Amino acid sequence: MKTAQSKYIFVTGGVASSLGKGIISASLAKLLQDRGFSVTIQKLDPYINIDPGTLNPYEHGECFVTDDGAETDLDLGHYERFLNIRTSQDNNVTTGRIYQSVIDKERRGAFLGKTVQVIPHITDEIKNRIQRLGNKGIYDIVITEIGGTVGDIESLPYIEAVRQLHWELGDDNVAIIHLTLVPFLAAAGELKTKPTQHSVKFLMQSGVQPDVLVCRTDRPLSESIRRKIALFTNVKLGNVIASLDAETIYDVPLLMQAEQLDKVILNKLNLPKGNDPKLIEWKAFLDKFKHPKDTIKIGLVGKYVELHDAYKSIHESLIHAATYNQLKLDIKWIHSEKLSDAKIISALKDVDAAVVAPGFGERGVPGKMTALKYARENNLPLLGICFGMQIAAIEFARNVLGLSDADSTELNPETKEPVISLLENQKLDLLGGTMRLGAQTCRLEKDSKVYKIYGTETISERHRHRYEFNNKYLDRFEQNGFKVAGRDTKTNLVEILELQNHPWFITTQFHPEYKSTVLNPHPLFVDFVKTAYQYKNK
Numbered sequence: 409m410k411t412a413q414s415k416y417i418f419v420t421g422g423v424a425s426s427l428g429k430g431i432i433s434a435s436l437a438k439l440l441q442d443r444g445f446s447v448t449i450q451k452l453d454p455y456i457n458i459d460p461g462t463l464n465p466y467e468h469g470e471c472f473v474t475d476d477g478a479e480t481d482l483d484l485g486h487y488e489r490f491l492n493i494r495t496s497q498d499n500n501v502t503t504g505r506i507y508q509s510v511i512d513k514e515r516r517g518a519f520l521g522k523t524v525q526v527i528p529h530i531t532d533e534i535k536n537r538i539q540r541l542g543n544k545g546i547y548d549i550v551i552t553e554i555g556g557t558v559g560d561i562e563s564l565p566y567i568e569a570v571r572q573l574h575w576e577l578g579d580d581n582v583a584i585i586h587l588t589l590v591p592f593l594a595a596a597g598e599l600k601t602k603p604t605q606h607s608v609k610f611l612m613q614s615g616v617q618p619d620v621l622v623c624r625t626d627r628p629l630s631e632s633i634r635r636k637i638a639l640f641t642n643v644k645l646g647n648v649i650a651s652l653d654a655e656t657i658y659d660v661p662l663l664m665q666a667e668q669l670d671k672v673i674l675n676k677l678n679l680p681k682g683n684d685p686k687l688i689e690w691k692a693f694l695d696k697f698k699h700p701k702d703t704i705k706i707g708l709v710g711k712y713v714e715l716h717d718a719y720k721s722i723h724e725s726l727i728h729a730a731t732y733n734q735l736k737l738d739i740k741w742i743h744s745e746k747l748s749d750a751k752i753i754s755a756l757k758d759v760d761a762a763v764v765a766p767g768f769g770e771r772g773v774p775g776k777m778t779a780l781k782y783a784r785e786n787n788l789p790l791l792g793i794c795f796g797m798q799i800a801a802i803e804f805a806r807n808v809l810g811l812s813d814a815d816s817t818e819l820n821p822e823t824k825e826p827v828i829s830l831l832e833n834q835k836l837d838l839l840g841g842t843m844r845l846g847a848q849t850c851r852l853e854k855d856s857k858v859y860k861i862y863g864t865e866t867i868s869e870r871h872r873h874r875y876e877f878n879n880k881y882l883d884r885f886e887q888n889g890f891k892v893a894g895r896d897t898k899t900n901l902v903e904i905l906e907l908q909n910h911p912w913f914i915t916t917q918f919h920p921e922y923k924s925t926v927l928n929p930h931p932l933f934v935d936f937v938k939t940a941y942q943y944k945n946k
């Protein structure tokens with residue numbers, strides 16, 4: 409259904425970060441989607457970077473990439489995985505981007521001699537970005553998640569933009585959800601509501617009254633606690649929602665349905681409720697997730713493994729694929745930088761398959777090389793992604809083709825055997841936004857494994873890298889059993905290298921993990937897990 413005017417839901421956070429605004433937003437969107445509304449979600453990030461493309465994963469976790477080549481916050485990955493829809497550059501806006509466009513306009517003289525200020529110029533730009541999605545005319549509901557925590561200096565213009573939009577669009581068209589924490593104090597033996605009271609007060613000082621409170625807690629909220637919270641915050645009792653810690657993020661839509669978050673929101677927005685969400689396929693997924701027939705143990709080799717968020721999409725894709733095969737994923741994080749070669753090998757002896765993660769720069773490369781060599785020589789099913797493919801090519805060139813100097817020019821600009829290198833037209837000196845980014849089409853070789861796996865000749869996958877396989881070495885690779893199984897349809901660049909005479913050794917220049925969703929698990933991951941399981945039981 410498409411209602412006349414898009415309705416806007418804002419999700420703010422208080423008390424602490426990491427309460428799961430992204431998952432709550434995605435879960436609410438899922439429930440509304442199941443009721444027949446077309447919904448999208450947007451994330452506003454208050455930091456000054458233009459996008460997270462140049463950020464170290466330790467800062468905010470992985471950088472998610474959309475079809476249109478936007479480098480975005482990892483929450484967009486959750487949105488796509490939950491909703492099974494595509495997001496775009498418009499779904500993630502940072503303060504850096506807001507200021508960049510206001511300053512560009514100022515330089516062009518667009519403000520006609522006026523003093524350019526946070527209010528109204530920055531707030532107007534924020535409001536534009538929020539409404540850009542609604543103005544596309546395809547969404548009944550736009551959910552906008554505001555990053556950070558209420559009270560942060562840098563979030564103030566966003567809260568002010570929400571206040572203004574609420575007035576401009578009218579009370580029926582805007583709902584405000586505030587996510588807070590209700591901690592249990594062991595010494596007092598009680599749940600404490602004061603942090604929530606303070607956080608709502610802070611929001612109200614900025615002129616924003618939340619309609620709904622979602623209270624993150626590790627135990628049920630009693631009626632009297634809910635009453636107390638409602639009393640102190642001007643929020644209706646029925647609009648105080650508990651969000652209990654869940655076994656899996658994929659339970660959260662059902663938990664929010666049980667708390668009637670979707671109904672509360674539809675009442676607020678004066679929208680017809682229609683039928684209650686059935687979430688049939690979603691529940692089928694959860695049923696398999698909770699009743700696995702066996703376990704599959706997969707090693708993930710990377711240099712940021714201590715921060716699991718750095719590999720969020722890969723981890724979730726493996727969960728989707730394991731669940732699809734009715735297996736429980738037991739992931740083993742293998743540090744490619746801190747572990748010795750012997751430790752990496754002994755970790756690999758203990759898994760059914762391994763993934764070699766993407767990455768940049770030389771740290772952790774020798775460890776990844778050790779893992780790839782071990783998997784190649786010992787028939788361990790292996791998926792190499794992006795840098796994982798490039799290092800696999802270097803390892804193969806060195807140890808099979810005998811090119812001892814083989815390298816990537818990213819790692820050794822002077823190498824005599826640049827198996828991986830920059831294309832001539834790519835030699836740029838800017839780091840931000842200059843990579844090969846976003847969806848590109850690839851043609852698969854008919855006699856390859858990947859062709860059977862995808863079941864189609866042309867595929868579209870997302871990229872995020874600067875360096876490429878050097879076609880000068882292609883014949884030698886193929887003659888020695890590392891086959892080019894996919895090429896870019898326009899440039900002929902190598903997109904997939906597939907090892908012959910191995911149960912499953914596939915490496916891709918693109919990132920398949922960005923396209924796996926709960927309802928559409930990615931075929932490469934599904935086949936990888938399936939084959940690894942079969943091979944383990946041989």
Ligand code: GLN
Binds near residue numbers: 872873
């Ligand atoms: N560092 C490599 C490149 O820039 C690979 C990037 C990646 O793994 N995403 O090409």
